[in-house]
Amino acid sequence: MIIHNSHLLLDACCVFNFVASGHFLSILTTIPVQVVITQTVYEQELIKFDRFEPEDKQQFNDAIIQEMVKIVDLESEIEADLFVNYAAILGDDGESATGAIAINREWSIATDDKAAIKLFSQEAPNLQILSTPDIIKYWSEINHLSSDKLYTILDAIRVKARYLPNKNHPLENWWKTALKT
Numbered sequence: 001m002i003i004h005n006s007h008l009l010l011d012a013c014c015v016f017n018f019v020a021s022g023h024f025l026s027i028l029t030t031i032p033v034q035v036v037i038t039q040t041v042y043e044q045e046l047i048k049f050d051r052f053e054p055e056d057k058q059q060f061n062d063a064i065i066q067e068m069v070k071i072v073d074l075e076s077e078i079e080a081d082l083f084v085n086y087a088a089i090l091g092d093d094g095e096s097a098t099g100a101i102a103i104n105r106e107w108s109i110a111t112d113d114k115a116a117i118k119l120f121s122q123e124a125p126n127l128q129i130l131s132t133p134d135i136i137k138y139w140s141e142i143n144h145l146s147s148d149k150l151y152t153i154l155d156a157i158r159v160k161a162r163y164l165p166n167k168n169h170p171l172e173n174w175w176k177t178a179l180k181t
Contacts, residue, residue, distance in 0.1 A: 001138040003108050004128045007034045010069070011098045011111035012045035013163070015060070017132040019052060020160035021153045023139075024059040028068045030139045033108070039073035040097035052160060072101060079104045090115055103127060110135060114166065132163060133171035150178045 082100035108128040
């Protein structure tokens with residue numbers, strides 16, 4: 001997986017999916033750039049970690065402590081204006097803050113939200129947008145996961161994070177095939 005920028009901003013949906021996998025720290029180690037989340041995502045959306053097991057929450061906390069994931073905030077008037085505009089369109093502060101920072105700083109983004117992907121692709125056609133399946137597939141290949149292990153991980157994401165790729169996602173068939181193994 002080639003990331004074209006110095007940082008990868010994770011939206012809350014991807015954080016939930018990676019934590020639900022039970023392998024959050026391992027996934028982070030395969031991402032070849034600095035991983036970040038916005039202060040807004042951290043404060044407003046990751047509170048929903050209540051549905052995860054304590055060990056899942058601990059992996060997330062360890063990633064913050066070890067600075068495998070850094071927290072960033074809106075830093076300029078441009079980012080604040082983009083945030084307000086995106087929030088008015090998307091109705092979601094986390095995705096809006098993530099998009100505002102990524103677009104202004106020219107960082108890559110990881111999100112599974114269809115509306116956010118559509119908006120950010122229109123706003124910044126050169127913005128690199130990755131998804132949960134992109135990153136999980138890459139991670140599974142780097143780690144040479146067996147089909148049984150991959151099944152267990154994807155099933156955990158499906159159950160704990162309630163995530164499946166949409167039918168138009170390029171890796172939807174890969175995901176479905178791995179879940180049938």
